[in-house]
Amino acid sequence: MDRLPPLNAIKAFEVAARSGSFTLAAAELGVSSAAVSQQIRNLEAWFGKQLFVRTGNRIALTDAGHAMYPQTARALGDIAAIGQRMLEGGLRTRLVVSVPFSLAELWLAPRLAVLLDAFPHMAIDVRAEDDPIDLVRQNVDVRISYGDYHYPGLRMVRLVHDEVLPVCALEFWQRHGNGDARLTDLHESQFIHTNWGPNYASHPSWTDWFAACGSSRSPDPSHGRRVGLSSLAIASARLGLGIALGQRVMAQADLEAGRLIALSSVSVRLGHPYCAFMPPAKADRADVAALVGLLVKTAPAT
Template sequence: MSRLPPLNAVKAFEVAARVGGFAQAAAELGVSAAAVSQQVRNLEEFLGKQLFVRTGNRIALTDAGLAIYPQTARALNDIAAMTVRIVEGALRMRLVVSVPASLAETWLAPKLAELIEIFPQMAIDIRVEDDPVDLARQDIDLRISYGDYHYPGLRAVPLVHDEVLPVCAPEFWYKHGNHEFDLASIHESLFIHTNWGPNYASHPTWRDWFARSSSGVTGGTGPDPSRGRRVALSSLAVASARLGLGVALGQRVMARADLEAGRLIALSPTSLKLGHPYCAFVPDAKADRADIRRLLAILGNNAQND
């Protein structure tokens, strides 16, 4: 067998490279920053290469570090996956998918139903959580995320670049609307606003939509969010509109079934793209699994139809 580097040193290097610092790596590993630094030095001595450039408390990967990091992460992920299989005694295929809350029920669940038809005996674990998540540590097979920037060390598969458009329940429009579908005449208290939270600034707003559409409002500023209905999930905005609570800028992939069934109506052909696409992230070591490849195909094909 070829000579192998010390596993503790490899692990310390992988964590430090992933989190971007020895102190952060020490917190994850439960050791001191000095211990992480020493383990990295041990690996550098073993390989005869400098893996990090150290500037004060900051570190950056060297060319050698960049060259070995993907294989290091993949190897450790393989070991972790093997350990889970042995410890759990897994006899059946098990798929672990991590997804944001807004996509779980309205978009992902129907796709998983298609996958189960192909793999009826497969166990599926759906985890609803915010970015970022540690796929290797939590043994996650596939993460769906808004944007392509959270997981630079993983394989990224673009799924859909969604858009928003004004939607509401038919009954709501019969009561509050007009034959011209003129949103400028709707009182601003009847608009539903999606608050994505402090981590996001690229999602389109009602102000953006009115600026794009031909039906401007007074001053061209759009309805005041403080006077309307506000929700914290884009899926909840669609649900609120379906229940007749107002007019929402609904994401098309989440509103599609309701639009086709007539539970929602689109009030304008004017739509706005989200700032980033939704992407799937998969560890390289798992990318060739049959269930993952099939799920990616289902997500990609359905995304093209949305």
């Protein structure tokens, strides 16, 4: 690197040239006027040029000083801008959260809104994707996963072991149930079935739910409505398209707001819990710990 002029002297020069006074420069820098004057003399000696004309208590830039000032002010401004960006980067850590598609909208997004109340300047990157993922290569801070077996060697926190129960819109039940009907009496076209996909074999079906109620009924999915996401099953029920075997964590807000009603207290647990996985080096970061703590705290009791 080329030889640099004394940087403290450069700063003293910039402030003195901008304020037009050694006294004002001293006040801004928190030093004495004599110290500013000495810094300027050092800089003039380094360049071999006079930078100020001194007349009593007044100073004015020489031709050399005028030539030097714009570049000096610009350079110090750039350094200040870099410092500000670095400070803001520390305050605005980007939190990268990876989540299964079904959980992103109905479960994670409302909790992120709560998190942003506490961290209003936080930058968040939410990625909806299926397991497995590479947390390190994809720079993911938190992966929310169905099951506790995908990511050995990472820090794991169990979030909730969810369950399913029958839910529908009140208007739908008033129209089709008439207050007296039982689920065993409904036509098979009124049931919403969730197709979990080929990678999952442990999610309960309507057959499992009826068995938990002591019934042998087994609604045929080919005669009802079928959807490919559990969140879409909740949305379909909310819109009055039928009765969904909905996950409680996704239906919670709609149940509390009256947009959905639960048709039975009988529920069936999913085969595995939802868990949060974190690289060990990131697990204790303040924003990561805050998110995971919030997810645990707001999980419905099951």
